[in-house]
Amino acid sequence: MPSEYGDHLDFRDARITGFTAKEERYYPRPPREASASLPGAPAVFLGRDHELDQVMRVLDPNAVDTGTEARDPYLAVCVVSGREGLGKSALALRAAHQAVANNWFPGGVFYLDLHRPGTEPLSDDQAVRILLSYLGVVDDEISGLTTAWDGHYHTCLAQRPGPALLLLDNAVQAEQIERLRPGVAHHRVLVTSRSGLADLEAHAILLRPLSTSDSLSLLVTLLSMGVDGENRTVQEPDAASSLVDLCEGVPLNIRRAAAGLRQRRDVTIAEYVKLLVENRAAYEARLRAEVPATRTGWLQRLGGPRLWRRGQ
Numbered sequence: 653m654p655s656e657y658g659d660h661l662d663f664r665d666a667r668i669t670g671f672t673a674k675e676e677r678y679y680p681r682p683p684r685e686a687s688a689s690l691p692g693a694p695a696v697f698l699g700r701d702h703e704l705d706q707v708m709r710v711l712d713p714n715a716v717d718t719g720t721e722a723r724d725p726y727l728a729v730c731v732v733s734g735r736e737g738l739g740k741s742a743l744a745l746r747a748a749h750q751a752v753a754n755n756w757f758p759g760g761v762f763y764l765d766l767h768r769p770g771t772e773p774l775s776d777d778q779a780v781r782i783l784l785s786y787l788g789v790v791d792d793e794i795s796g797l798t799t800a801w802d803g804h805y806h807t808c809l810a811q812r813p814g815p816a817l818l819l820l821d822n823a824v825q826a827e828q829i830e831r832l833r834p835g836v837a838h839h840r841v842l843v844t845s846r847s848g849l850a851d852l853e854a855h856a857i858l859l860r861p862l863s864t865s866d867s868l869s870l871l872v873t874l875l876s877m878g879v880d881g882e883n884r885t886v887q888e889p890d891a892a893s894s895l896v897d898l899c900e901g902v903p904l905n906i907r908r909a910a911a912g913l914r915q916r917r918d919v920t921i922a923e924y925v926k927l928l929v930e931n932r933a934a935y936e937a938r939l940r941a942e943v944p945a946t947r948t949g950w951l952q953r954l955g956g957p958r959l960w961r962r963g964q
């Protein structure tokens with residue numbers, strides 16, 4: 653029914669107007685696809701069984717009724733922290749996709765990157781507005797709300813048809829998460845952050861470096877994915893071990909090293925390790941000489957993909 657016909661129920665805009673309602677109330681439309689904002693998880697994911705299990709125990713919405721530790725409201729929030737490149741986002745995405753496959757979140761899965769590398773962090777208001785749009789509120793309606801976003805955000809979340817998951821990547825401050833924390837007990841929040849967000853009431857998981865064996869398996873897997881699938885580590889097991897040591901259990905480093913090796917098929921792993929050691933020594937010498945540090949790390953200079961190294 654066209655909206656200019658006065659008193660009516662217009663379900664297209666999900667608004668009630670005219671004498672059928674004394675005031676205009678807001679009834680959000682459901683998002684087209686509630687999990688559409690969730691990026692893919694890495695295809696190759698090794699180790700982290702214990703951490704994944706911990707995250708899944710917090711996410712399980714059925715745990716509310718089973719008397720496990722997730723009954724405490726603050727445990728509905730899980731923070732995965734650790735230094736750059738340790739795999740916080742990879743773990744969180746892995747868990748979120750597993751949860752979707754388990755049908756745990758009929759209310760939707762909403763992903764938001766709060767601080768994309770190389771950009772300013774999202775302001776609290778921006779974060780709420782983006783989540784409102786994911787929840788089905790269109791731009792015009794959000795603008796019309798002026799400042800009362802939080803109330804509508806929480807209303808929208810409360811109206812979800814079942815448990816929902818918020819995946820908040822790269823959080824900077826605990827206050828922002830507090831503001832976005834749903835009021836409904838069966839919803840879950842999964843946060844990643846380089847800082848531990850120690851003042852946030854949440855289940856905390858601190859990522860540590862991958863074990864040597866998982867690191868080596870990751871290197872072997874990545875190197876075996878080449879055109880010919882040849883595993884170069886078989887010919888050079890000692891050099892492969894040295895390379896893994898250099899990567900310090902940081903998956904980002906292992907991926908960079910594997911990418912560098914795959915680009916340079918003319919270079920042996922031992923030669924590559926030698927180059928890396930020289931490269932690192934030169935990098936550290938520059939740091940000692942107080943040449944302003946760039947934001948790229950030593951490992952990146954050997955032709956691996958461009959990735960971020962904050963705080964070096």
Ligand SMILES: Nc1ncnc2c1ncn2[C@@H]1O[C@H](COP(=O)(O)OP(=O)(O)OP(=O)(O)O)[C@@H](O)[C@H]1O
Binds near residue numbers: 700737738822960
């Ligand atoms: N367990 C793992 N197995 C295989 N690859 C992994 C694993 N963990 C992370 N990776 C890969 O390592 C790289 C860095 O991971 P990720 O982006 O998750 O790190 P991060 O801790 O979120 O870093 P940042 O602090 O920059 O956000 C990605 O390419 C990711 O796919």
Ligand SMILES: [Mg+2]
Binds near residue numbers: 740741742821822844
């Ligand atoms: Mg990340």
